[in-house]
Amino acid sequence: MGRPGVVFLLVLFTVLTHQGTSLPSRSRKAAPARLTDEDDLKTQISKLWLEVNSLKEMQALQTVCLRGVKAHRKCYLAMEEPKHYHEANEDCIAQGGTLAIPRDLQENSELRDYARRTAPGWREFWIGVTDMVTEGQYVDVNSAPVSFFHWDRAKKQPTGGKRESCVALSLTAQGRWHDQVCRALKKYVCEYLIP
Incomplete structure (x- = not known):
C-alpha cells in the first residue's frame, strides 16, 4: 500500500477512535440514537473497506496490464x-x-x-x-x-x-x-x- 493509502487509514482510525471515546448521554432517550450512530458508523466502515478492497483490486489489475497487454x-x-x-x-x-x-x-x-x-x-x-x-x-x-x-x-x-x-x-x-x-x-x- 502506498503512502496515500497509509495516510488515509491513519485519518480513518483517528476519526473512528475519536468518535468511539465520546461520552454517552445520561438520558435514556439518547440510547437508541447511539445505537443508530454505531450502526451508521459500522455501515460507513463496511463501505470504506469495500472501497479500499476495490482500489486494491484495481491497482493489482493495473499492475498486470502494465506487465502484460x-x-x-x-x-x-x-x-x-x-x-x-x-x-x-x-x-x-x-x-x-x-x-x-x-x-x-x-x-x-x-x-x-x-x-x-x-x-x-x-x-x-x-x-x-x-x-x-x-x-x-x-x-x-x-x-x-x-x-x-x-x-x-x-x-x-x-x-x-x-x-x-x-x-x-x-x-x-x-x-x-x-x-x-x-x-x-x-x-x-x-x-x-x-x-
Missing part, C-alpha cells in the same frame, strides 16, 4: 514457466484471472500476437478451452459453452478424441487451435477482465 476489456499476461494444463489453470486462478479465452477472431489474433512477442521460441500456448467433461463439447474454464472456435482444419483439428482434451493456440499455425494431451508442458497466457 491490454486488449478490449481484458489484460493478458504471459507466464514464463511451462506447465501442464491443470497447473496453468490453477496458477491463473491463484493470481485472480483465468487461462485466456479468445471470444472472437480479433481477440484470438491479439492473443496470438502477444504470445509471439513474449515468447518467440515457443510454438503453442494453453488457452482456457477444453472438452474434458463431455467429448466434443467444448467449454471454457468457467464451464460456459464456447461459441467461437479457430481450429486448424489443415491438420484436421480437433483430432485427439478422449486422449486430447485441452486446447492450445498454435503460433506456427497462425493462431489456429490444436487439441492436446493435458499433461503436456506448455507456456500459457492468463487473462484478467477489466471492470
Whole structure:
C-alpha cells in the first residue's frame, strides 16, 4: 500500500477512535440514537473497506496490464514457466484471472500476437478451452459453452478424441487451435477482465 493509502487509514482510525471515546448521554432517550450512530458508523466502515478492497483490486489489475497487454476489456499476461494444463489453470486462478479465452477472431489474433512477442521460441500456448467433461463439447474454464472456435482444419483439428482434451493456440499455425494431451508442458497466457 502506498503512502496515500497509509495516510488515509491513519485519518480513518483517528476519526473512528475519536468518535468511539465520546461520552454517552445520561438520558435514556439518547440510547437508541447511539445505537443508530454505531450502526451508521459500522455501515460507513463496511463501505470504506469495500472501497479500499476495490482500489486494491484495481491497482493489482493495473499492475498486470502494465506487465502484460491490454486488449478490449481484458489484460493478458504471459507466464514464463511451462506447465501442464491443470497447473496453468490453477496458477491463473491463484493470481485472480483465468487461462485466456479468445471470444472472437480479433481477440484470438491479439492473443496470438502477444504470445509471439513474449515468447518467440515457443510454438503453442494453453488457452482456457477444453472438452474434458463431455467429448466434443467444448467449454471454457468457467464451464460456459464456447461459441467461437479457430481450429486448424489443415491438420484436421480437433483430432485427439478422449486422449486430447485441452486446447492450445498454435503460433506456427497462425493462431489456429490444436487439441492436446493435458499433461503436456506448455507456456500459457492468463487473462484478467477489466471492470
